[in-house]
Amino acid sequence: MAAPASKSRVTRRVYALGSLAAILFGYDNGIISAAILFIPHELPLTPLLKGAVVSSTVVGAMVGALVSGPAADRFGRQRALLAAGVVFAIGALGAGVAPTVAVLVLFRFVIGLGIGIASVVVPLYLAEMAPAGERGSVTSLNQYMIIVGTALAAATGYGLAFVASWRWMILIGAFPAVVLVLGLLAAPDTPRSLVRRGHPEQGRALLAGLRGNPAAADRELAEITELERQQRDARLGARMSAPWVRRLLLLGAMLAVFQQITGINTIVYYAPGVLTTFGVSEVTALLFTFLNGLLNILTIAVVVRAGVVDRWGRKPVLLAGLVGMSASLFAVGAAALVLPAESPVLFGIAVAAFVVFTNTFSATWGPVLWVVLAEIFPLAIRGAAMAVATLFNWLTDFFVSLTFPTFTALVGAGVVFIAYAAAGVIVFPIVWWCVPETKQRSLESLERAFRKGTRFRPEG
Template sequence: MAIYLVCAIAALAGLLFGFDTGIISGALLFIEKGFPLTTVMKELIVSSVLLGAMAGSLLSGRLTDYYGRRKIILIISGMFIIGTLIASLAPNVNAILLGRLCIGIAIGIGSYTAPLYIAEVAPLELRGGLVSLNQLAITIGIMCSYFINYAFTNTEGSWRLMFAIGLIPAILLCIGMFFLPESPRWLVKQKRLREAKATLSYLRRTAHVDQEVAEIERSLNVHQAKLSEIFAPWIRPVLFLGIMLGFLQQVVGINTIIYYAPTIFQLAGFQDTSTSILATVGIGIVNVIATIFAVLYLDKLGRRVLLLTGLVGMCLSLLALSLAFQWDSAYLRWIAVFSTFTYVISFAFSLGAMLWLLVSEIFPLDVRGAAMGVAVFSCWFWNFAVSSTFLSLLNALGPTNTFLLYASMCVVGFVFCYYKVPETNNVSLEKIEDNIRRGLPLREIGQPVSVAPGKALQKPV
């Protein structure tokens, strides 16, 4: 079907996201052999991508609304190519930082534009699985980066080759987006109804798309939204929800595992660089498998069940990892490996898949780009805060207390998600927006309810 091809090509942005964030975990071990690096400099090399991502996610929401989803994805594919060339050919650390910063800007823009584009082209009954293709692509990118890290372990100038492999998906994304249609919802917003109907006819393989176009039109305000409107009282609750989801996805510690997995395994007793990198390949594999599970079952089991189950699994895994370092057992390395794998599996089918899906669903169309930009900025800000302090936390608190801190954040996340996160499964984006406008509590905005004209909306118990 055309819809699967369209979504798969757009999800290449997610693959680049995963590859360029994961590749640094192995490359860093070899960069420091060529350049003298302090702890702060190592943290900067890792987090330079995150600084760029913060800027990209915050500043580009309005650009996406103005120029369209497709054109922006085309632009970021070029940025991936330029940044990768700069980083892989870098003569010094400053050039690496510049290249990684450019890549980060592209990741920041793509991290919400790609799932937004997919959500807007997908039919409601397939939306959860199709949007999660982006998260699956992220995990495949991370897995590929781990394989490449291991494959080039004993190669001269290996970190340059590790970076350069990222040119392949960047070029494929650039070529593929030339042939994809624009988001039909963005076209309706621009009053280009004929193009919107033609696009929907192509994607749905039917000429009967007038009702869907009419629903999109009804969901739009009659005026162009201003940036300040994302802080309007009726939007504020869902904006808060998006910001909190971005916060929670990062403070549970996932990117300390992704970026520093070899470092963690070396602490656990895998002293050989090659062996510690090989152990991370397993993380990449289980990450992909768990995300495939999420793609297949998000639209069957629902968002909340997977989200809450995953948070419990992450908390227990981090507690086990923390205790393993406390006991200093002879089985430390194997407890660390098992706990880390269980943690990654739990994250992949819950917060990993859910953030990008939910923030593409919960915001009204006329402010969707700008509001998603704020929510994704929150994700990248806390990603930077957690990743750039992890090594310092390890030095100050030790691994036991560091992982215990992340476990406590899983508890906070469970409580928040239980009371605030809605179930949006099999509910149209227009219905979700209608529920937000009617003032339903956050947990209830995904309910396919309707209120007869002239009747007051009753707050759910």
């Protein structure tokens, strides 16, 4: 491998490619909230088919998440992200020109495969590239760029709403996917993945470029190599079945489920539709989504810039997020139960609650879940374990996205939002008791602590 470029050049390239994959995740996941308002103008949709168009992406994400973790462990993080870029491009092109609902559902499933791969591999890629003291902020770039992608989807949806062009809403996602593929063809894998796959010298050269310090690179490489040596002879099944690993898998799966049962994707997928039931036009609802997306970008930019996740710690941020999200959903749920459906007051409360909820999520559970998942699993099974946790995240997302219209029709949006608020209240003590604080620790020191069953405090 050639001598590494300067630290800033290597770091910018690595973070930019991981960020672009996350932008595609956000765009392709978020654009359906606008497109679904106009698809029925051309392709007839029953309520069941409407749910299928939305949730088919989630099903694809489940499959993509499940296969991408082991693939990333075996073939490397860079190749897994390259596969995601190819899949994103194929899915966007196919869905954008779909002649029937069945074809649309099929290619939305394909898009979901790319989203699932990105949801597992981008946090891994960023976490394994970042130094310990910056890992929370760097890995938070994943959620920041997902929010950027979601905001771009909202802007595109609003702009194209005036011509009701749902096809171009979807097709636009193919262009950044091609850029991602071209960029990844020359991108490096992570140092830990290189060492694990038998390329220690390439790993050292990359670490020297990322850290800008050969001595620090040698120390980090020694830690990685020693852990890999200890685990080399263990089979994957044996690694996954170790009691301490099972506890971490359970914790990761629980956190992944908790992120979804707090109700985020009821807002991502259905906020424009909910707002139209409160007496506003489709264009007005999409304008709110667009403006809220811009505010989301500002919120998480402040969080990343201030290093909140690394300074405050993972657990305090998660607990604060539960308070803000539950309070905002309870407010809109209670208002929907006592106010007339087309009341301007109800619309105002709903807008304020959705703004508080989505911005709280963007600052807390959005980024911090993926930071924690990328930190707690041992190197030997990190990709596979991330895939398991992410699968639970997408399974819960599928349940939420498929059932929200039905539950809303049966009991009303007010009851549904209050139920999600109650879920946040239930989750609070579980997070308080079960989630370890991982800030300012190297991935290798975390692994040693978890293996020993140590309840530790962060270093620094």
